[in-house]
Amino acid sequence: MNANSNAVVTIERGTAPEATRTELRPRYEGSNICTWIGFKHVNFMVEEAVLDHLRQRGFPAGALYERYGLCTDISTIDTKILTAFHIDDLAVAEVRPVAGPGSGMSFEVELTVRRAEQVKAVTAKVTVSFRADDRGLPVEPVPAELAEHVVAELGRPAEAVEVGDRDPIELLTEGANAFGWAWRMPYFYCHFTERVQMSGYLRQMEEVVDLFLADRGVSIKKLLDEQDWIPVVPHSRIELLGEARMEEELYTIFTVERVFKRLTYTARMDCYVLRDGVLVPTATGRITHGYAVIDNRRDWSLVDFDDQMLAALGGGSGSAAGRGR
Missing domain, CATH: 3.10.129.10 (Hotdog Thioesterase)
Known part of the structure; x- marks a missing residue:
């Protein structure tokens, strides 16, 4: 395989962990009043955690579009904020695949943050759909692991x-x-x-x-x-x-x-x-x-x-x- 092809690495079933973890910081834009982070940017952190989960599993959004014409779309996001984030906080995000309705990939996301101890700050449920691009450009066959999650709209x-x-x-x-x-x-x-x-x-x-x-x-x-x-x-x-x-x-x-x-x-x-x-x-x-x-x-x-x-x-x-x- 060409090392410069920006290829998606196919993950064999059972070889990668079901859950992934990553560290995230809120964006400075979201600190609007004092140093607290607004709900929109908390949701942005959830979105980034899910995108990084896909990346760790071998399905980065950029390569999915460029090679297969698949648009990675968050189609539902349901977020509960339990503890306020501040601008310099470092969150630890855990993303777990779960069964869900419909054709999308479903995930549960948990963000924790250090206070006197590590505490649960956010829980979220997210669905990702892979929307087939219809611009008429050539694409490669969709990876088998994603085929059931592809939608036309x-x-x-x-x-x-x-x-x-x-x-x-x-x-x-x-x-x-x-x-x-x-x-x-x-x-x-x-x-x-x-x-x-x-x-x-x-x-x-x-x-x-x-x-x-x-x-x-x-x-x-x-x-x-x-x-x-x-x-x-x-x-x-x-x-x-x-x-x-x-x-x-x-x-x-x-x-x-x-x-x-x-x-x-x-x-x-x-x-x-x-x-x-x-x-x-x-x-x-x-x-x-x-x-x-x-x-x-x-x-x-x-x-x-x-x-x-x-x-x-x-x-x-x-x-x-x-x-x-």
Whole structure:
């Protein structure tokens, strides 16, 4: 075999460990308030751990695409944050393959971090799909170990919504405690040349929360300035339902589903693209938020929602936002 071929090493069954371990540090970009790392970048660490697992097993994403035309896609990510990460933390990630529904490869991921002792910081469930590239370029036969996980299109079909002559955001938020936002998908939210990737949807989820809170009069900066409060996220989940393409306008709907006493609220994110007068679902997810007060430059404490926050979360019957930045 040519040493310069960037070849994928085929792993014989039973010769590699089922689980892999790797060390990761959060990216500096994710340290937005004091030195804490936001939920999006925690999910990025989970994604990197899974990609490194595939790399250690002989299936690096770059070579899979270049040789076999396989696009490595995170199609679901479900993450629970148990302990906050700080910018200089070193995480130890363990990735274990598990049985899962559908055609994707399923994994459980655990991140631990050193405090007084090594503690569990994150648990996650991830599904990876290998999407066959359809650009018409020559490829080699797919490795046998991956063949059952190859798909022609990402997601699981969900019911589309007829628009007629309605404004899509007004239609999707009507009668709901919801907020809507439309934005053209840029190339830097995409990968493999044309499709929005999971990290793009994580960015959508982060931003739609920010826009929702500002729309309800409790913006991140307002609560920081007035009360030293910051939002914290113990749980987030996103699943791809279809494919959104580069430069399509993505309609993102954020719906508050449940407020648990004065402790947390859970909201749903639904994403659509408009094609031929029909809104096609491309992703759905949920996020749970609480609030904490900044105690010092390193520590925070969870707080109950006050009346202002409860009123904002109760909201009205739908709110439409702008179409860009």
